[in-house]
Amino acid sequence: MNRLIRAELLKVRASRVTWILAALAPVMCVAWAALMVILPGVEGAPPGRRAESVYSMAQQAYVFALLLGVLGMAGENRHRTITWQFLVTPRRERVVGAKLVVHGIVGLLIGALSALVTLGAGLLMLGAAGQQVWSPRAPAILLGSMLAVTLYGTFGVALGALIRNQVAAVAVALMWFMYADYVLISFLPVLGRWLPTGAARALSGMPLQGAELLPVWAGGLLFAGYVAVLVLAARALTLRRDVT
């Protein structure tokens, strides 16, 4: 298992796509954070609330970790390199296991970089706008965002294992987190806290419109549960399929 993880780390490091997406992640976070600085605030909101919403934008790095996870797993099918993988490691679950670990690490690094950059940019922008720059909840929010981005990386791998077609897997991942969850919430707000987006938001402290979120720990567990369900589904449905 250790060997597989090292091999996967090598491939991730050697791929240009990793570095491009990892570099885009903090840029996206800062853009969102800037939006949070200039948006009109809610009347009577507590003074640290704006700083909290600015720092919670560190979670916007999720889409890059998610994409890298999907590409890392489904990309093996797309490029037909999965044949080599399964020749070296006929126990196919181990290949998926190593990818989960590696894309968790990649997600954690992207999440950490994004949290740091969002923090720095947030301090500067809030200060320049004459707003309160800090909130006691800020450290928890930044840490939670990092963990959420980490989990999104593993979610991508699990989804890529279940949906072997890379284009379909990327499309499902993006539709799911950019539209489907929000559409569901707009119809059924009570559902929000139980959806992956709601679970990740609970972890990162980023509010979800119209939905009351779970406690931080429960959100993290629920999201990890979604990943586990996808992995088990892949094991039962697609992992054992013929590689032709």
Added chain:
Amino acid sequence: MSAISVTHLGKSFGAVRAVDDLSFTVERGTLTAFLGPNGAGKTTTLRMILGLVTPTDGTAVIGGTAYRDLERPVSTVGAVLEATAFHPGLSARTHLEALRIAAGLEAGRVAHVLEQVDLTGAADRRTKGFSLGMRQRLALASAMLGDPEILILDEPANGLDPAGMRWLRGFLQACVHRGRTVLVSTHVLAEIGQIADQAIIIGGGRLAWQGPLTSRTDLEELYLEVTR
């Protein structure tokens, strides 16, 4: 014990019977040509031997063990299945290095196999720009990483120019001289007829002919006769 034993092997893809009641053995230290028209079931059979495709019936074992249960698969069997199967953004060296690490092989193997297939000069280029012949050689290098006793090659001659073809012939002969077992599928009968010890010919997923080849065998004649 035979290097490879295929016993009553069968595979159906939906209503299509790709391989049907196929049995043959490949003895150690021999070069066996695996022949048959397109769609005869050669690739499916090879993939079943390698645990990539699950048989509907029968078994395929390597030295008595199913591929999926081999303790060190790549040190037992090396396989070339798809010449184009490389991540376009990775270099040949990175591709091999990742396989080497995953298989737990020693560090010097990558440079060694690159040298073996004459790819040292192109090792750090992305495989995106590789010609078909270079891909075939990189695939062979991947198969040789674990220094395996058995080689299973699916149409390794595809896309090779005359010089590459000659190189491949020498390569396969050298493998057998060193006591390796080679099972190779190909359509290039004239080439393989010169070096193979035996031939297995299939048609429509079933065994059409199996037997030794001598210098007097007209392989093309035989092939056309039994696959008619």
